[in-house]
Amino acid sequence: MKNSAKRWGALGERWLLLSAVVLVIITVAIILFIAQRGLATFFVHKVSPLEFFFSTLWRPDRTAAEGGPRLGIASFIVGSVLVTGLAVLMAAPLSILTAFFIVEIAPGIGRRLIQPAVEILAGIPSVVYGWVGLSLLVPFLRSRFGGTGFSVLAGALVLSVMITPTIVSVACEAIRSFPREGKEAALALGSTRWQTLRWVVFPAVLPGLITAVILGMARAFGEALAVQMVIGNTHTLPRSLLDQTITLTSGITLDMGYTIMGTAWNSALWTMALVLLLMSLAFILISRAVTRRGVLK
Amino acid sequence: MHQSTLWRRYRTIAAVMTAFLLLVAGCVPGPRRGQPVPGELSGSIIVAGSTAMQGLVDEAAAEFMLQHKNVQITVQGGGSGTGLSQLQQGAIDIANSDVFAEEKEGIDASKLVDHRVAVVGFAAIVHPANPVDSLTKDDLIRIFTGEVTNWRELGGQDERIVIINRPRGSGTRSIFRRIALKDHEEIEGITQEASGTVRQMVAQLPGAISYLALPYLDGSVKPLQLNKISPTAENIANDKYPLWSYEHMYTRGQPSGVAKAFLDYILSDKTQEQLVKAAGYIPIADMKVTKQPPGRDAS
Numbered sequence: 001m002k003n004s005a006k007r008w009g010a011l012g013e014r015w016l017l018l019s020a021v022v023l024v025i026i027t028v029a030i031i032l033f034i035a036q037r038g039l040a041t042f043f044v045h046k047v048s049p050l051e052f053f054f055s056t057l058w059r060p061d062r063t064a065a066e067g068g069p070r071l072g073i074a075s076f077i078v079g080s081v082l083v084t085g086l087a088v089l090m091a092a093p094l095s096i097l098t099a100f101f102i103v104e105i106a107p108g109i110g111r112r113l114i115q116p117a118v119e120i121l122a123g124i125p126s127v128v129y130g131w132v133g134l135s136l137l138v139p140f141l142r143s144r145f146g147g148t149g150f151s152v153l154a155g156a157l158v159l160s161v162m163i164t165p166t167i168v169s170v171a172c173e174a175i176r177s178f179p180r181e182g183k184e185a186a187l188a189l190g191s192t193r194w195q196t197l198r199w200v201v202f203p204a205v206l207p208g209l210i211t212a213v214i215l216g217m218a219r220a221f222g223e224a225l226a227v228q229m230v231i232g233n234t235h236t237l238p239r240s241l242l243d244q245t246i247t248l249t250s251g252i253t254l255d256m257g258y259t260i261m262g263t264a265w266n267s268a269l270w271t272m273a274l275v276l277l278l279m280s281l282a283f284i285l286i287s288r289a290v291t292r293r294g295v296l297k
Numbered sequence: 298m299h300q301s302t303l304w305r306r307y308r309t310i311a312a313v314m315t316a317f318l319l320l321v322a323g324c325v326p327g328p329r330r331g332q333p334v335p336g337e338l339s340g341s342i343i344v345a346g347s348t349a350m351q352g353l354v355d356e357a358a359a360e361f362m363l364q365h366k367n368v369q370i371t372v373q374g375g376g377s378g379t380g381l382s383q384l385q386q387g388a389i390d391i392a393n394s395d396v397f398a399e400e401k402e403g404i405d406a407s408k409l410v411d412h413r414v415a416v417v418g419f420a421a422i423v424h425p426a427n428p429v430d431s432l433t434k435d436d437l438i439r440i441f442t443g444e445v446t447n448w449r450e451l452g453g454q455d456e457r458i459v460i461i462n463r464p465r466g467s468g469t470r471s472i473f474r475r476i477a478l479k480d481h482e483e484i485e486g487i488t489q490e491a492s493g494t495v496r497q498m499v500a501q502l503p504g505a506i507s508y509l510a511l512p513y514l515d516g517s518v519k520p521l522q523l524n525k526i527s528p529t530a531e532n533i534a535n536d537k538y539p540l541w542s543y544e545h546m547y548t549r550g551q552p553s554g555v556a557k558a559f560l561d562y563i564l565s566d567k568t569q570e571q572l573v574k575a576a577g578y579i580p581i582a583d584m585k586v587t588k589q590p591p592g593r594d595a596s
Contacts, residue, residue: 059465060466061466061471134494134497134498139501142502148487149502150487150498229489229494232487232488233464233487233489234485234486234487234488236485253490254488255465256376257348257374257375257377258376258467259378259379260378260401261382261386263403265466
């Protein structure tokens with residue numbers, strides 16, 4: 001009996017090791033593949049990195065007779081950063097206040113009602129968000145502000161709803177991790193509940209809150225479908241919040257079916273994928289650094 | 298004792314992983330269904346490419362497989378460019394394309410064989426309430442190059458013109474640009490990937506103008522006449538209405554076996570008259586004119 005358990009246990013551990021190794025191999029392979037494809041833009045097609053990152057001129061289908069393709073992705077980058085930034089500005093305060101309410105003010109209905117409700121938002125597929133945005137939000141913005149309704153603002157609003165559950169869940173965990181004794185000590189010293197939250201709990205869990213916001217930001221940066229449906233996808237820099245623009249992700253999904261492997265256009269899309277990959281890597285590193293600095297582990 | 302609790306914990310994970318592996322193994326094509334009868338057609342092919350053609354080809358494949366029990370045809374989308382490049386690499390057997398292979402940068406068209414299976418018409422489309430019924434090519438050029446920005450200048454209401462493009466590289470866009478815009482470069486406008494989304498947007502925006510393949514018309518948007526000629530099957534068949542293109546199915550070299558039988562099936566009178574017409578396309582045999590790939594002498 002004992003022998004067989006031992007044997008099965010060893011076998012089980014081997015399974016776990018195998019899965020971990022497979023996962024690492026897959027990750028490394030994907031990164032290498034994207035890097036190899038993406039760097040071809042500069043090394044094979046000889047596009048100047050300066051033009052690539054700082055020009056907004058996107059004429060990937062221009063024939064050699066007309067002077068060859070022009071590949072400038074500045075409008076994609078600015079679009080992504082702008083929409084993500086706006087979405088986080090709108091979602092972060094709301095989400096963090098909600099998280100405090102759920103954990104500290106109304107733990108009963110918070111845990112049983114509000115948190116599950118918020119988490120349902122996380123389970124809605126992004127195409128549904130995009131569709132609702134296209135059918136409700138865009139016409140609303142059009143009737144309210146004029147223009148077409150397709151805008152940076154529409155993209156940011158849709159994204160802000162999408163990243164709210166991420167920020168709320170992570171922030172809730174961070175706030176819950178604050179030890180009960182700390183709060184009791186603060187209350188025993190005569191602090192009101194508000195003072196305890198504001199001056200004891202909040203500073204202590206701040207790194208956790210920042211991590212929550214960064215994770216939300218990473219989600220927003222990588223979202224493609226929903227944004228693509230409401231942002232208008234114009235390869236120009238927006239002049240106002242009601243202007244259309246394009247993001248890195250929507251640029252890739254928009255063009256990828258039409259390009260041929262190995263062409264400059266196709267490589268440019270891979271380079272955009274590489275930029276996205278490096279950005280998400282940066283988000284992960286930042287959130288890890290913040291967590292490590294935190295008072296609470 | 299400790300080992301066995303450990304195992305109990307691992308057991309579920311191991312079971313899930315095994316199930317996953319079995320699932321993966323199940324996806325690898327196993328032996329064909331049924332016993333191959335000598336002389337009967339058997340084998341499997343993959344068809345991929347144009348999403349616009351996917352529905353039509355999918356339906357034809359389903360009917361074809363009903364008649365030939367030992368044949369497996371997989372139809373995928375991916376876009377015309379993806380289909381052609383996968384065909385060139387030998388990853389698939391037939392590539393569906395809305396455009397001539399000659400028009401695609403990076404494709405060696407001389408190695409591919411073109412099978413024109415249907416004709417599809419396109420129309421400039423506007424909001425249903427737009428009073429404009431017909432435009433000339435010059436009107437369209439002036440609109441899409443940004444020279445005209447208000448419908449008032451074209452006999453319509455005082456409404457700003459909103460251009461909605463398909464992505465660069467889309468077959469619909471390149472055909473519209475080549476034939477209707479005489480290769481003029483469009484100004485930047487809203488870009489939408491799918492024909493269905495374009496239709497929804499034009500139906501919503503009073504000032505919108507875009508272009509759509511005729512099978513996508515459903516009454517929610519208004520197709521425009523070009524030089525007062527309506528985009529009907531008859532006008533396309535005798536080339537009075539010029540905005541049309543072939544739907545191609547490319548093979549690498551001359552097709553054989555299942556691929557050949559399937560192409561013959563699609564080009565058969567029955568499929569052309571029923572399936573192709575029902576899907577909103579024009580049977581290839583109805584055409585009284587032909588078009589040559591661009592770059593060669595046009596007829």
